[in-house]
Structure formats: C-alpha cells, structure tokens
Amino acid sequence: MTTTIAVANQKGGVAKTTTVASLGAALVEIGQRVLLVDLDPQGSLTFSLGIDPEELDVTVGEVLLGTAKPGDAVLVTEDGMHLVPANITLTQAEESLVTRTGREQRLRVALDKIADDYDVIVLDCPPSLGVLTVGALSASNQVLIPLQAETLSHRGVGQLLDTIYDVKQFINPSLEILGVLPTMYDGRTKHARNVLAAISETYDLPVIEPAIPKSIRFAEAPAIGRSVLSTARTHKGAEAYRAVAKKLVATKPASKRR
Numbered sequence: 305m306t307t308t309i310a311v312a313n314q315k316g317g318v319a320k321t322t323t324v325a326s327l328g329a330a331l332v333e334i335g336q337r338v339l340l341v342d343l344d345p346q347g348s349l350t351f352s353l354g355i356d357p358e359e360l361d362v363t364v365g366e367v368l369l370g371t372a373k374p375g376d377a378v379l380v381t382e383d384g385m386h387l388v389p390a391n392i393t394l395t396q397a398e399e400s401l402v403t404r405t406g407r408e409q410r411l412r413v414a415l416d417k418i419a420d421d422y423d424v425i426v427l428d429c430p431p432s433l434g435v436l437t438v439g440a441l442s443a444s445n446q447v448l449i450p451l452q453a454e455t456l457s458h459r460g461v462g463q464l465l466d467t468i469y470d471v472k473q474f475i476n477p478s479l480e481i482l483g484v485l486p487t488m489y490d491g492r493t494k495h496a497r498n499v500l501a502a503i504s505e506t507y508d509l510p511v512i513e514p515a516i517p518k519s520i521r522f523a524e525a526p527a528i529g530r531s532v533l534s535t536a537r538t539h540k541g542a543e544a545y546r547a548v549a550k551k552l553v554a555t556k557p558a559s560k561r562r
Contacts, residue, residue, distance in 0.1 A: 306419040307556045309426050309482070310444040312468075315460050316431035318452045319487035321348045322522050322532070324428040325383075326542070329531035330549035332384040336423040339378070341415075342390035343440055344430040345398070350389040353381040354529025357391035364388045365397035367414050368439075369404075374414045383531050386422070394436075401435050408435070408475055412443035424552070433467045441471040441479060448482045448552075451503065453489050453496035453515070458503050465507060482555065483510035485548065488518040512551065514544045 311324050324340055331338045341364060342349040347357030357363075366372035367388065377388045401407040415425060427440040441447065447468055451458055461484075472479045484503055490496050500511050521536040528535055533542045 305556070306422055307424050307446065307552075308415065308419070308444045309424065309446045309448055309552070310429055310437075310440040311426060311448050311450060312429040312437055312440065312464060313449050313451060313460070314431055314433045314437070314464055318450045319516065319522070320431075320450050321352055321428055322525075323448070323450045323485065323487065323516070323545075324349055324426050325352050325525075325531045326522075326533060326545040327549050327552070328385040328426055329383045329533040330542075330546045331424050331426075331553070333533065333546065334549060334553065336553065337421065338385045339388065339418070339422040339425045340381075340385050341388045341411075341425065341427045341440075343394070343411075343428055343436045344390060345392055345394040346430075347389065347391045347394075348526075349428045350387065350391065352526035352529070353383065353385070353387060353531070355379060355381070355387070355389055357389065360389055360391055363393060364390050365394040368401060368410050369397050370410075374418045378418070382529065383534055398435055401439075408438050408442045408471075411439040415443055424556075433463065438467065438471060438475075441468060442475045444476070444479060446480050446482045446555075448512070449484045449509070450487045450516075451484045453486050453499045455495075455499060458499060461503065461507055461509075481509065482552070483512045485512045486515035489515035490518050491515065512548060514547050516544050516548075517541050 328340045350357045362372045362377045429437045519541045525532045525535045
C-alpha cells in the first residue's frame with residue numbers, strides 16, 4: 305500500500321526541502337519505491353536534486369490544472385527517487401486554483417493515478433498555509449513537521465495544527481500527525497532542549513528521534529544536485545535521516561486512504 309507523507313511547516317528555513325530530499329534518498333536505500341513532489345513555486349527541491357526548474361516544460365502546476373498527466377511530469381533523479389518537479393509557473397497555477405472546483409482534491413486525484421507505482425510519496429509543502437498546502441494535506445496519510453529548535457521557529461505550530469485539524473475534519477479524516485522532527489539541532493544547548501520539551505508539552509506532539517544535527521553538509525549538497533546521503537554518506541546527518549526513514553517505514557498505515 306502507498307503511504308503519502310506531507311512535510312509541512314508554514315515557516316521557511318526549517319529544512320523542509322532538505323528533509324524531503326534526504327528522507328527520499330534514505331527510503332530508496334532500504335528498497336522503497338519513492339516519489340517526491342515539489343509543491344513550492346521556488347522549485348527548491350527540484351533544484352536541490354540536480355534539475356534546472358527553468359528548463360522544464362511540464363511541472364506539478366500543469367498537473368494540478370489538468371493540462372498534463374501526472375506520469376508526464378515524473379523525472380528520475382540521480383539518487384534514485386522519482387520527482388514531480390516545480391518552478392515559478394506554480395504561482396500562476398495556485399492563483400488559478402483558488403477559483404477552480406475541487407481545488408483541495410486535485411493533487412490527491414492526480415497522485416491516485418500513479419500511486420500504485422510507489423511505496424512512499426513525500427510532498428514538499430510551500431512555506432504557507434494556502435491552497436497548495438491544504439491540497440497536500442488532503443492527499444496525505446501522514447504529516448511530518450520539521451522544526452528548528454529555536455523559540456521563534458515554533459510560534460506558528462499552533463496555526464499549522466489548526467489547518468491540519470480542519471483538513472482532518474472536513475476533507476481527509478484519516479490524516480495522522482507523525483510528529484515533530486527537530487532539524488538544525490544542537491543538543492549541547494539548553495535552549496534547544498527546552499524548545500523541544502515545550503513543543504511536546506504545549507501541543508502534545510511526539511518528537512521524532514534522532515534529531516537532525518546542524519551541519520554545513522546540508523547546505524553543500526544542493527550545489528551538487530544530490531542529497532546529503534550521496535555527498536556525505538557517513539556523516540551523522542545522513543545517518544540520522546536513515547534512522548528516521550526506517551521509523552517511517554515501520555509506522556506505515558495498514559491501508560491506503562481512498
């Protein structure tokens with residue numbers, strides 16, 4: 305059965321894209337068939353995996369608008385994941401979707417057409433709580449929330465949870481929150497540890513371990529167009545994502561939502 309995971313946080317700079325690319329590569333390493341979907345008009349995931357967003361003719365934008373089939377947009381990355389890419393044209397698509405019927409369900413319907421080809425689909429949500437993020441939550445079984453372990457980074461978690469609960473109530477009742485994944489984490493600081501404790505206590509969310517350590521290796525990988533698992537295979541950050549990927553596979557839902 306296919307599991308679809310939305311990686312979401314409306315705050316930028318919390319390593320959503322790094323998490324999607326790294327988890328995707330880690331899942332491929334353990335034998336999973338993986339599709340990544342770039343839902344950010346900036347195309348950061350697309351660029352990070354070695355594909356020039358400006359040279360694309362078919363992207364997730366065309367798929368959402370119904371002018372292209374999902375399979376026509378799929379590319380194969382050097383790390384072995386398949387990718388539905390994005391570029392700036394997704395901005396126009398998002399604006400158009402606001403007035404379209406079934407806008408929250410369009411991604412789910414599109415992915416259902418190719419889902420049987422994959423074990424795991426991971427969605428890289430934009431840093432907002434608009435149509436694209438709601439569509440991602442509507443198409444997913446699970447939500448993973450990357451969170452930088454700093455006070456300002458967790459101030460918007462309540463808003464994200466409100467959106468998740470609304471989607472769960474009105475659109476996708478089977479949606480589950482996997483938990484918070486600490487990113488750019490420095491366990492030597494009391495502040496970082498206190499932030500994670502506050503998140504768990506305030507929002508009653510599980511904290512997924514191991515935390516992803518802060519490292520320049522994550523910034524270097526996109527310049528090469530690969531994930532950190534390829535550019536720094538034995539680095540502790542790569543190993544952390546491998547451990548998280550194994551946990552995700554172990555907690556896959558028993559059946560796929562229809």
